[in-house]
Amino acid sequence: MPELPEVESIAARLRSGNAQSPPLLGARILSARVFWQRSVAEPPAEIFVQRLQGQTICEIRRRGKFLVCELEGLTLLVHLRMSGDLWMEPSSQPVAAHCRVALSLDSGYRLTFHDPRKFGRMWLLEDPERVLGELGPEPFDPGLTSEAFFEKLSSVRRRLKSLLLDQRFLAGLGNIYTDEALHCAGLHPLTLSAQVSPSQAERLLACIRAVLAEGIRRSGASIDWVYRGGDFQNYFRVYRRTGLPCPTCGAPIRRILLGQRGTHFCPQCQVLPS
DNA sequence: CACGAGACCTGTTCGC
DNA sequence: TGCGAACAGGTCTCGT
Incomplete structure (x- = not known):
């Protein structure tokens, strides 16, 4: 599921909470449970569980598609890959079917890492930084000027399409937002990066x-049964709109x-240079 | 260096 | 209705 906007929305929700649940920020972890070992990349699950116990969540932010939770001298990183989601629910509620990791909190709520596909x-x-250090710049980094971006495109x-999906080149774009951005820019997904002009x-x-x-702004996109939150899926211009008219020119x-x-692309608005 | 294929997984939807 | 194929927001590894 989640690309930058979805992770940003989840981070915001966990920071502030909402009408249904208190914030994750400031909560203390009473205990952790791991239901699928491979959901914990590092350290081994038993150590992961031990070290989390008693920790307080001091800061919640996003870097690329990672959710970053600062604890006391430790950092919890979460990558949701294709089908992951994070939410708060009362500890009294039964654990959901696809819950892979659960953190019980002193607020009486539980942070659930829900992930049907286990990726x-x-x-x-x-x-x-051992993990985050591999990432390219944030798309909204003011230091990423159009000149710098042009140089990066020219250097490879x-x-x-494949370049924008590469998290070492730019952090946060996935399949949806890459297709949408290329359509917005009028560039064919197969265009070679080195062929792009400074103005392009x-x-x-x-x-x-x-x-x-x-x-x-739309709190991300909700598609299929995974992630319910935003409504950006109702505003896609090309993504999953095969055969439907291009909103710009009407071509299928x-x-x-x-x-x-x-x-997904518009064959009329996004022409491959020869 | 850059690309494609396969792996990791489960659930939904589509076509016959 | 039933069943297999195709498809899904991501990333890693391997072979060419």
Whole structure:
């Protein structure tokens, strides 16, 4: 599921809480349970459980698609991959069917790591930079100027779609927002990064930011049975709209396979340069 | 260096 | 209705 806007929305919800549940921020962990060992990447599950006990959640933020929880001298990282979600529920409630990790809190609530496909991972680290250090810049980093972005695009020779999905190049984009950003910028997903002009690079960066900002404003996208929260799925221009008219020009949206990922674009607005 | 295929997983939807 | 295939928000590893 979650790309940058979804993780940002989840982080915001866990920070402040809502009408149904108190914030995760400031809560103390009474105990942790792991129901699927491989959901914990590091350390081994028994140690993970031991070290979490008694820790207080001091800060909650996002880096790329990672949720970052600062504890007392330790950092809990969560990556939701395809089907993961995090929510708070009363501790008295039975544990959900696809709950992989549960943290019982002193607020009487439980943080549930729900993940039907079991691709998601948690890390408990003294130095989170060991994992986060691999990531490229944040899309909204003011230091990422259009000139710098153009230089980055020129420095490699890759198809735009696969490059934008590469978290070492830019952190946070996934399949939805990449397709939407390329459509917004009028660039074909197979365009080689080194062929992009400075003005096209500027436009692409602006589109990436615009599409992510819209996603955040709508609290992310909810598709299928995974993640319920936002409504950005009602505003997709190309993603999962194969055969439907392009909102810009009316041509039917086309779907191709690129690196095993469904890729959606408008054949009229996004032309591949020869 | 860059790409595709396969692996990791389960659930839903589609086509016959 | 039933059943298999296709598909799904991600990332890693391996072979070419």
